[in-house]
Amino acid sequence: MSQIEYSPTFQERLSTGDLELRRKSPRSLQVNVGKLCNLACVHCHVNAGPARKELMTRSTIDRVLSWFESTPSIDTVDLTGGAPEMNPEFRYFVSESRAIRPEATIIDRCNLTILVEPGYEDLIEFLVENRVEVVASMPCYQPENVDQQRGDGVFDASIVALRRLNRAGYGTGGDLRLNLVYNPLGAQLPPDQSELEADYKEALRDHFGIRFDRLFTITNMPIARFLTQLKREGKSASYHQLLVDSFNPASIDGLMCRDTVSVDWEGRVFDCDFNQMLGLPLGDRPNRYLWELDPKELPGSSIALGEHCYGCTAGAGSSCGGALTD
Numbered sequence: 001m002s003q004i005e006y007s008p009t010f011q012e013r014l015s016t017g018d019l020e021l022r023r024k025s026p027r028s029l030q031v032n033v034g035k036l037c038n039l040a041c042v043h044c045h046v047n048a049g050p051a052r053k054e055l056m057t058r059s060t061i062d063r064v065l066s067w068f069e070s071t072p073s074i075d076t077v078d079l080t081g082g083a084p085e086m087n088p089e090f091r092y093f094v095s096e097s098r099a100i101r102p103e104a105t106i107i108d109r110c111n112l113t114i115l116v117e118p119g120y121e122d123l124i125e126f127l128v129e130n131r132v133e134v135v136a137s138m139p140c141y142q143p144e145n146v147d148q149q150r151g152d153g154v155f156d157a158s159i160v161a162l163r164r165l166n167r168a169g170y171g172t173g174g175d176l177r178l179n180l181v182y183n184p185l186g187a188q189l190p191p192d193q194s195e196l197e198a199d200y201k202e203a204l205r206d207h208f209g210i211r212f213d214r215l216f217t218i219t220n221m222p223i224a225r226f227l228t229q230l231k232r233e234g235k236s237a238s239y240h241q242l243l244v245d246s247f248n249p250a251s252i253d254g255l256m257c258r259d260t261v262s263v264d265w266e267g268r269v270f271d272c273d274f275n276q277m278l279g280l281p282l283g284d285r286p287n288r289y290l291w292e293l294d295p296k297e298l299p300g301s302s303i304a305l306g307e308h309c310y311g312c313t314a315g316a317g318s319s320c321g322g323a324l325t326d
């Protein structure tokens with residue numbers, strides 16, 4: 001957990017602005033199906049990697065699915081990891097979710113490179129069949145920057161994967177949505193989302209013939225592997241100060257913790273993926289499993305806040321769906 005002391009604290013900052021963060025009815029079920037990943041990126045807030053063993057089991061998935069079925073307000077199932085596709089039960093989870101709620105948005109948070117790994121050749125076909133939205137990390141449209149953050153060869157593999165997705169109908173303006181995720185390389189805030197999206201679209205189209213739907217800019221959270229990097233570079237205090245100084249009250253209404261329920265690979269429930277990583281239980285109450293949670297309790301209930309929350313409220317705001325304000 002972050003060792004840095006913030007002044008004012010996030011809670012104090014909310015109080016000064018007469019702002020309150022409370023939950024609404026849940027709309028998104030974000031499930032981390034495991035920490036196994038074929039990459040080990042420097043900014044990864046999950047500390048995922050090829051040696052991780054944590055994977056959600058079929059029996060836990062069945063309990064999560066049954067909660068989803070009994071919670072009609074949930075219209076989005078958002079699968080993350082690690083590389084979620086590396087969980088042997090990934091396809092079961094997706095197809096059962098689709099069967100339970102045919103019109104739901106099902107998201108695969110994909111690192112792209114997994115789509116070109118041996119053994120995953122038919123993955124795109126499966127995603128098409130199940131109308132899965134692909135949200136893919138692409139921290140830059142220049143090879144050196146991507147390889148620096150994610151590892152050698154990742155850029156080229158990502159380009160191959162994006163072309164395959166386009167060929168399958170993804171990112172071409174139809175129902176098969178392909179959204180890209182940008183996060184800064186170092187200790188700065190993301191640039192303006194719509195301007196960067198226009199740059200990405202032009203560069204990827206002109207250089208590689210690639211199309212996509214939306215670009216989401218996401219702020220790097222000062223936790224886990226990225227915090228270690230900041231400390232190593234002596235930038236931890238200045239990055240934290242940047243986040244505090246850039247607090248934007250207009251971001252509060254759209255914060256993802258207001259309508260998202262985040263679940264870890266064992267079925268425990270959190271306010272968001274970052275709190276999950278920090279072990280901060282939902283609403284600051286003792287740890288509970290998703291299946292112990294009555295969704296009717298959620299509207300109006302409190303959210304477990306910490307100083308890392310400044311990462312979501314800095315600048316244009318940041319969430320799994322990108323910037324929160326124009």
Ligand code: SF4
Pocket residue numbers: 037038039040041043044045046047048049081082083111137
């Ligand atoms: S691809 Fe995603 S989950 Fe895997 S190491 Fe990189 S940031 Fe972490």
Ligand code: SF4
Pocket residue numbers: 255256257258271272273274275303304305306308309310312
């Ligand atoms: S870190 Fe989590 S709890 Fe804090 S503001 Fe962001 S989404 Fe909400």
